[in-house]
Amino acid sequence: MTKPMLIRGGILLSMLDEEVPYDGDLLIEGDRITRIGDRGHFTNLPDGMDEIDATGCVVMPGLINTHTHTPMTIMRSTSDNLGGPSPDRKPSIPPDQDWRRDLTPEDIYRSSFLAIAEMIRTGTTTFVDMYHDMDQVARAVIESGIRAALGWEIITFRVDPDEWLPHDEEIARRTFEECAHFASDWHGKGDGRVMALIAPHETSTCHEPWLSRSAQLAGELGLGITIHLAEGEMEVEYCAECYGLTPVEVAEKAGILNHRVIGAHSLHLTDADIQILAGADYSAAACLGAYLKMGKTVTPVPKLLRAGVNVGMGTDSAETNNNLSLWDEIALNATLHGFLAQDQSLISAREALQMATVYGARALGMENQLGTLEVGKKADLIIVDMDRPHLHPWEGALIGNLVYAANGHDVRDVIIDGKLIMRDRVIETFNEGEIMERAEQSVRKLRERFGLPHRYHSP
Numbered sequence: 001m002t003k004p005m006l007i008r009g010g011i012l013l014s015m016l017d018e019e020v021p022y023d024g025d026l027l028i029e030g031d032r033i034t035r036i037g038d039r040g041h042f043t044n045l046p047d048g049m050d051e052i053d054a055t056g057c058v059v060m061p062g063l064i065n066t067h068t069h070t071p072m073t074i075m076r077s078t079s080d081n082l083g084g085p086s087p088d089r090k091p092s093i094p095p096d097q098d099w100r101r102d103l104t105p106e107d108i109y110r111s112s113f114l115a116i117a118e119m120i121r122t123g124t125t126t127f128v129d130m131y132h133d134m135d136q137v138a139r140a141v142i143e144s145g146i147r148a149a150l151g152w153e154i155i156t157f158r159v160d161p162d163e164w165l166p167h168d169e170e171i172a173r174r175t176f177e178e179c180a181h182f183a184s185d186w187h188g189k190g191d192g193r194v195m196a197l198i199a200p201h202e203t204s205t206c207h208e209p210w211l212s213r214s215a216q217l218a219g220e221l222g223l224g225i226t227i228h229l230a231e232g233e234m235e236v237e238y239c240a241e242c243y244g245l246t247p248v249e250v251a252e253k254a255g256i257l258n259h260r261v262i263g264a265h266s267l268h269l270t271d272a273d274i275q276i277l278a279g280a281d282y283s284a285a286a287c288l289g290a291y292l293k294m295g296k297t298v299t300p301v302p303k304l305l306r307a308g309v310n311v312g313m314g315t316d317s318a319e320t321n322n323n324l325s326l327w328d329e330i331a332l333n334a335t336l337h338g339f340l341a342q343d344q345s346l347i348s349a350r351e352a353l354q355m356a357t358v359y360g361a362r363a364l365g366m367e368n369q370l371g372t373l374e375v376g377k378k379a380d381l382i383i384v385d386m387d388r389p390h391l392h393p394w395e396g397a398l399i400g401n402l403v404y405a406a407n408g409h410d411v412r413d414v415i416i417d418g419k420l421i422m423r424d425r426v427i428e429t430f431n432e433g434e435i436m437e438r439a440e441q442s443v444r445k446l447r448e449r450f451g452l453p454h455r456y457h458s459p
Contacts, residue, residue: 002418004029004046009039010054010383011398014373015061015357021398026059028379031191031418036375050420056387057412058402061371062125062380063326064360067226067264067285067314070115070140071108071131074443075319080293101159102449107442109136114439115324116144117432121425122325122408123382125416126360126370128262128285128314130199130226132175134182142190145421145429147380149262149364150186151199151226152179154214156207165205165238172210176217183221193417195364196221200256202228203247204238208254215255224365225256229263232296236268248273257282262363264314266299267291274300274307283310283363286355288332289323290316301355302337302346312360325408326356334403349403383413 005028012024014036025042027035027049035042103111108131119127126147129137134152141148156172157165179199187196198221200206200214206227218225230236230247239247248269251257257280266277266284277284286299301311313329315321334352338344361371369378384402386394388410394401414422421429 002030004049005052005379005415005418005420006042006045006049007052007054007059007383010057010059011386012036012373013058013060013398013402015354016372016374021058026373026381028415028418031379033373033375033377033379033381036373052383052413052420052423054383054413056385058384058386058398059373060382060384060402061357061361061373062382062414062416063123063356064312064364064370065119065124065127065314065324065326066262066283066312066360066363067287067316068115068127068129068324069131069317069319070112070127070129070137071103071133072111072317072319073115073118073324074103074107074111074439074446075317077322078319080322102446103133105133105136107446108133109140110435110438110442112137113140113144113430113435115318116140116146117427117430117435118318118324120144120146120414120422120427121411122327123384123411123414124324124326125380125382125414126364128197128226128364130197130201130264132178135186138182138186138189138194141194143430145193145416145419147193147195147416149195149197149224149226150182151197152182154179154198154200154206154210156210157205167207172207176210176213179214180217180221183217183223187221187223191417197224197226197262198259199226202231202235203250204235208243211250211254211256215258218259219255224260224262226262226264227251227256229261229266230268230273231265233268246270246273248276252276252280260365262312264316266304267297269300269304274304274309277304278308281365283312283359285312285314285363286333287314287316287321287329288336289328290321292332292336293322294320298336298340301333302341305347305351310359310362311355312363313356327407327410330356330403349400352403353399379418380416382411382415384410385412386410 007026011021013021023039128149130151130153134150154175158168183196198218239250243250260281262283264285291298315324330352337346358371361367390405391401
């Protein structure tokens, strides 16, 4: 049984609309926030509770990463300076470092645990993931204490050097069944911290009729969907050639948009596409850091938000973005759109922070459980140490400092589901050193298999 926990004297940043941060106390009992109030005003507190002094710190909701691929973390930096695939340059990872088909279930477990360690350290309390062997990711989620929404990818093509995305019925049937079995077996595990999603990979890599079958499966199981949508020009060209439609129109026709959907990227959108998405229960997952690194266009976040489309933040994988810290994404969303349009007012600092908390919870359909500090909500929160030179002075400029100056190293404590996962920058639910060493063992084995030299050599 988890002890009650009192967080004393922090600057409470609830993320509720228009609520001003204030010095206060917050009580956690079980997995819920049970009291919030002015500093030192609580009476009749539970016996034997754990107390955390948050003086000089911000207490705020945990961050929500709405798109990543944790099994790819051990491929960090393998595609540097290559950019994304194009019709003339299809591989985005060097062949001798494209280990995706060679990862064992144990590699995926180790890679995911490494990603989870990084996310916990930087204040992410919930993440959305899609890949294969997601039972191994779920295993790491349960053992670590983090919260996640996971989908086993449904793909319908085989890798063929002479043909781009050739349909393969056997692969389609197998991955569809794997997705269905994973969702049925794992949804709700880990005291509800594991949530399953249906995950058709993309409109060009999950061919019909399997795209429609994915929508039907979501309906049968009562689950949401995560999908890459309108990510690249090749997807747009494929949908135009095969269906005579945009990727959004393909998703709508297949019934995907009849469900709650987290659409990773959402880059190449027409005005008509945006109107379709505004009429659906759709959330875009913007991964700006990955786009900048890969030389892509960016999700039109201001346009989507003004049209009424919810937008969360993602990091994408460490292979494309190199790090999984949402603080980088928060700063980018608050600055990059204004730079591109020469209009700094497009995304305010507060709205950028909402994208990583409130809007992320909405994307998961959990806005009544996560995203703000409120009595009755899940106790998923972080404590950010503001007593650091780069965050002073913060009198009157608290949110601006969090958005433009804070980074993942400023996160001091992490609480998920009412449990203290990281205290004073020490993760308490697993041995971080062992997690890093196991990931290194997997990488050494993969490099040896491909005949690569010592890992510190120049490519």
